[in-house]
Amino acid sequence: MSEDPHPSKVDDADPHLARVRALCLALPDAAEKRSHGSPTFFTRKVFATFGGSRKGDHYSPIARHALLFLPDASEREALVEDERFFVPAYVGPSGWLGLSFHLVGGVDQVDWEEVGELIEMSYRLTAPASLVRELDERSAH
Template sequence: MAHAKMYDDGDLHFQRVRALALTLPAADMKVSHGRPAFFTQKVFAYYGASVKDTGSAQERSGSTAAGDGYVQHPQVVVIRPEEADVSFLEQDPRVFRPAYLGPAGWFGIDLDGLDPARDEGWDEIAEWLETSYRLTAAVKLVRELPRRE
């Protein structure tokens, strides 16, 4: 059974994330389980996520109930950080562990506070995308990226 499409091509946040992700060497996009997934051979980021609905206000902030026991977060980028960054991410109120992917080390970063028409804040998202890419892409592709200082 095919999954329903869970994003809007006209969503400006999605367009910004897609543009950032596709600048990485050999990056492409596919739809997986109804959501955009950015990948080379392995996925390095998703757009949109859900969490189990436990009724907390934080889960409902900027999200929609799906009626299936999950709260949808449509304007979120899901990335895999380096282990050294986990405690930093856990302190950020925009960040959460998404259903299914969270236990495997993935984090969702809420984009609701970012204006897709302005550059402010998007450098950080680009850095998280690149970090996740570095953890999942082939060594040959990672070598094409600028060295980190």
């Protein structure tokens, strides 16, 4: 991981982060770096971040303990209507959403299959076509 001059916003021992990290890094050519104090997952572009903020409230536990991702435009409206999701500061105007683990509960209360689908959706929207093809090839086997 590269060095980030910002203080860490999350506990590296957080079990939610461990599960998110495993899901993200299992994708083709995915890597992790710290950006603005948060673990960020990317290929050429960022596809997921653990922890963020809400407009006007940079310390909101709802956002600080969340997965930030880019949903498909066709899914966004339905997700926004679900109380577990929110529009994060900074990246929200670009279409990103957050899934608050603070609102969902403990690691055993999270639907990790759903989280994996959200991460994969964001990955597919941001990764190069060659990596999306590689992901499709993996899924076919």
